[in-house]
Amino acid sequence: MKFINQKLLIIFIMFIGIISIFKVSYPFIQDRDENLIFQNTNLAKNNVTSDDYTFVVLGDNKNSISTFNKIIQQINNDNSVKFVINTGDMVFDGNPIKYDFFLKQVKKLNKPMLPVVGNHDVADGGVDRYLKIFGPLYYSFHLKNSYFIMLNNSNEEELDPWQMNWLKDELEKSKNYKYTFVFMHVPIYDPRNDINHQPGHSLKNLSNAKELLDLLNNYNITQVFFGHIHGYYVGKWDNVPYTVTGGAGAELVGKNPKHDFYHYIKVHVNNNNVSYELIKLDSPDFNFIDRVGAFLWIYLYSTIVINFWFILLLISTLILLKLYLKKFGFSYFSLAKKFFKRKH
Known part of the structure; x- marks a missing residue:
């Protein structure tokens, strides 16, 4: 026996x-999971049928499971949202298993998602994988009355000279549209230090940061969106309004109730104006023990599941x-x- x-x-x-x-x-990433930027910009254009529409901006889910899945569910239930823009750090690193897991998550999203490349997305050999799955590292598109520009500063240092020249051309094109939205992962300056534009969790090349901001100042920018900092910040640098949104599920390090919480942003566009709605989600309590406990649990849980x-x-x-x-x-x-x- x-x-x-x-x-x-x-x-x-x-x-x-x-x-x-x-x-x-078994192959983690299928052939259908290629050139998603091209596929999803077309889907977004099909979804937006008038100058009155809503889209979501979020960032730094970083292979989050619980919080990011809740966000997907909420967006799926919101018929006003036509597409989603992710400001980067979608995965913890460029490992194919982590990309595969992320792609399985966003397949549950019933709206097209357009990416901005983050530093974690290209880490550990992730550049080639990102290019294959999504397409170009920087790109632009237009929808009705708005022009969208997605930049690549995933090196955390600067925008390279070729991209700066490309951006100048794109900003000239944007003059033909009522609204211009610019997206990049790493903030030009750290909003927590920005009184004197001191370096922080932002572009390390300060001369390039100044050049970039000076360029944006020459145009009528509606809003610049960033990720990278795991929190929510809004403000203005000279004539450039900005929003940092990095609360889609990655660890929350800070303990400030005004900034350090899980969230995403709904952007409503019409011919009269653009409005922004902050959608908060449940977050760990604002104390050291809860924040560290949540930090450890996020990575333990995601490591086991992935x-x-x-x-x-x-x-x-x-x-x-x-x-x-x-x-x-x-x-x-x-x-x-x-x-x-x-x-x-």
Whole structure:
């Protein structure tokens, strides 16, 4: 009886192992998950049928599960929203498993999502993966009365000279539209330090930051949106109004109730004006213990969920190996003991 039970256990573990191998070896990102910027700008244009429309801006979900899934559900239930713009750091790094998990999440979104590249999105070899999945690192499009410009400052340093020249041309084109929205991941300046434009969680090349702001000042910019800072900040640099929105699920480091909470922003556009609605979500309490606890839980939970089949494969392999060693009178402990004896 004991032999039969052990045999059934081995068969069951091997079955789990085979499924895990299949899941792990199966291509993470399918051919249909390519050139999503082109696909989704077309979908957004189809959704926007008049000069009166609403879109959502959010950022820094960073492989979040609970909070980002809640945001997706809320947006799905909001028929006024026509498309979503993500200000970057959609994944923790460029690992294909993490991109695969993110793509599975946004497939549940019933609105097109347009990305801005963040520093985490291109980390650890993520540049090629981002290019394949989404398309260009910077781009523009127009919808009815508005012009949208998406920039790439994921290096956290600056906008390169080629992109600066491209931006000048795009801003000239934007003059033909009533509203101009600009998006980039890293803020030009850190709004927490911006009295003297001191460096912070913002562009490190201050001369380039000044050049960029001077350029934007020459045009009638409706709003510049950023991510990168995990919170909510609004303000104005000279003539340029800005919003930092980095509250879509990544860890919340700060403890300021005015800024450090999960959220997204609804932007309503019509021919008279543009209005902004802040949508808050449940966030950890504003104390050190709750914030650190939530920080640890976010990454533990996401690591287990995202790497579920790898973890299952590892566990099943270790159990089978243990049973095999037991058959010959060995254990992990006895093998380790022998190994260290031989070393010494």
